Amino acid sequence: MSDSPRPLRADARRNRVRVLEVAKAVLARDGTAASMREIARQAEVGLATVYRQFPTKEALFEAIVTEQTREIAGQAQSLADDENPGEAFFAFFTYAVTSSTGQKMLVDALADAGVDINAGELGQANRAMLDGAEILLVRAQQAGAVRKDMGMRELGALVSAACLAAERQHWDEDLRTRVLGIFFDGLSPRT
Structure with missing residues (x-):
């Protein structure tokens, strides 16, 4: 059996x-x-x-977050071999922000319900997403498109901040594009 x-x-x-x-x-x-x-x-x-x-409602929330996280991980994987690592990294960053906006409330509800977001299918999806993001970050840094002092903690903080601001302030596409452009200028190597 x-x-x-x-x-x-x-x-x-x-x-x-x-x-x-x-x-x-x-x-x-x-x-x-x-x-x-x-x-x-x-x-x-x-x-x-x-x-x-x-x-339960939490099971529904977890399924939604897991699906969205898998989609983001899949996007990272599809960009991993792009011939322009800088463009691939910034495309992934944009996709992650666009796709993750609204997820925080679900993740918070899961945490409040005692769900371990680092376990099970959601944990696997999170690890795949982070692994993919790290590959894109390293490739972009090696290509000289992203500053060398940027690490995964900083990347996570920036994506989280952008997602939270987009969610709370109801960014439209134009504002999101302008704000991410400013973020990306700050991520570019200083000359």
Whole structure:
């Protein structure tokens, strides 16, 4: 007898994807106070379907954060061999900020619920994302596109600060582009 979970049926997979898509939109609008009932209604599935996939609100939050983190890690991986390491690094930074805005409230809710974000699938996704970001950073530094005194702690702090500011101040695309341009100027080597 195997301990691995049985694969989901096709309809269950579709429902899961639909619930996650709708949940992201509802959470972006209503925050962590969003109701599972409203998510089910907008996803056009029964409430029992939502709870079968995500037995708690925290399980739903964790699935969303894990999926988003995997997407960011995948972006890092896809840029890892880019022929222009500087452009690849800055493209990744922009993608990470754009994709992560709004995640802080979910991560905070998980921490408040006692969920270890460094364990399980989310922990694996976090490690993959950080590993990919580090490869991009090192390649950009070796190419002379990013200052040498920039490390992963600084990168994490800058991305987190940009995400938090974008979330709290509701940055539009134009403002995000200008602010990230200023960040990127500060990351460039001093001549």
